[in-house]
Amino acid sequence: MVKEPPIQVVNKTRKTVKQKRTKTVRSKSAASGNRKKKKDSEYSSIPLWLKYVILGVSAALFVIVFYYFFIRPYTYRWKPCYGVKAYGVCLPQGYSVHGFDVSHHQGKIDWEELHKTQQTPFPVRFVFMKASEGGDFSDTAFVRNFDMARQYGFIRGAYHFYNPKTDAARQADFFIRSVKLEPGDLPPVLDIETRSKDVPKLRRDLKIWLDKIEKHYHVKPILYTSYKFKNRYLNDSIFDSYPYWIAHYYVDSVEYKGQWKFWQHTDVGTLPGIDESVDLNVFNGNMEELLQLTIPKE
Template sequence: MAKEPPILVVNKTDKPTAASRRKRTASASSAPRKNRKPSGKKRKSERRLPGWLLWILGGLSAIVFLSAFYYFFIRPYAYRWKPCSGLKAYGVCLPYGFKVHGFDISHHQGKINWDELSKAQYTPFPVRFVFMKASEGGDFSDTTFIHNFAEARKHGFIRGAYHFYNPKTDANRQADFFIRSVELEPGDLPPVLDIETRSDDMDKLRKDLLVWLRRIEAFYRVKPILYTSYRYKTRFLNDSIFNTYPYWIAHYYVDSVEYQGPWKFWQHTDVGTLPGIQERVDLNVFNGTLEELQQMTIPAEGKE
């Protein structure tokens, strides 16, 4: 019996011969190739749009862009360049039919030359009244208020003060802060509540605004003025309660007020120019005569 070799060699490979290499090469070349890229240049399968169609699409895109640009950026301010028909003063077209003009200011107008500004009371369109910002929220005092408020009375303007309301601050706190900031005297216009900011809870905001208005009315014994934009008033404050307050409407670059309800003041532009004020300023008109404006002011003791 033949003996088995002590070590069994498994999977031992022989060195490939030239014949075996030729055989493998031949079989590989004869087998089908998968995902083989065709030789030569790639053919373009997509079709190009005709040149005339590209011109039409480009023109339509330009028309849409220019129309949108005009609607959102030019149209709202086109009134600035409208002919004034002889009623141009203070750098703008004045609303037709109003004889009592005024303005409103804050620290944004910088230092005011009141001697120069007082000349606006003796023009063909005399400026009679001024509102100025006194406070904002529960702790912000306008830095120019005390000086400007005194100068306005000294130079013969009918003056008023407004509070910029912050929906995130307690209404009573804001009312008390305004009371501490503003000492109104007989002949001054009623205090003004300036509301421009929305709230996540508009029902709560309306209740808070009434808290401020009633607190101020009880202290100064005169009904406050409500200032806001035409859209804000129409959308959020157009009800039987808020309609009882004198309304000061902000509505720019239009020939006339679109609001259908009663109003007392109209802030018709924010780009006016007045002597003694270097910066642009808001201009207003009063919806009535000078005597009616004076009747709105805080009466002297015993004349209520």
């Protein structure tokens, strides 16, 4: 028996392994191809009319979802204005006292130009300004805006943006250090928009802030939030006792059924002297009633 040279044995072995691998790959490819053919065959067996129905239903669902989340909330912007249009929006009917609110996001305000709104058919009388947030953030535009508002004859107010993750007493102390209210100013405002997983704790903490502020300024603070937030998290007689500033955009009337003092009805208003869009508000009463809400002289 003649032995084959070692190199021939090695080469033969490698060839055998390569053949096995090739067969395995071909086998897998064939199986994959068969599955694809079977899938294509099953799809091609669906009637043409059913394909069009499936495509139509998918398109309809897409349009419905897109409208519900991206168009419906803003349709009020394009509705015909049957009332009075001013400051870039359709003003709510039945309210004579108008105002706005600002923060550093509006940039530098030309208060002399803005003052001209007080001589229009729809004079702007009051303004709320962001003063603080959490336990250590001061709005960079507050000091200037607060001084200029008084200088140009606006009834002014200041608000604090509440952070549920920061100690309530600390936030109240920070607002007190940041804001010096005078007779004729509107009561301090608590802006609550951020949800908390622990709702009972949120309510207790908000009450701490409100009580401490009321004790310092000797006036009941104003509570600002959306009507949905109010109904969901602050639906309590304790919070109903505070003057309520409601945020509800792009609607003809407020859906909230409780008592309220201010209504923030849009966030896309335009005012002279302010380059950016601005929130517009109305007061639920006349000018005399608004003055009665301000901090009295001691």
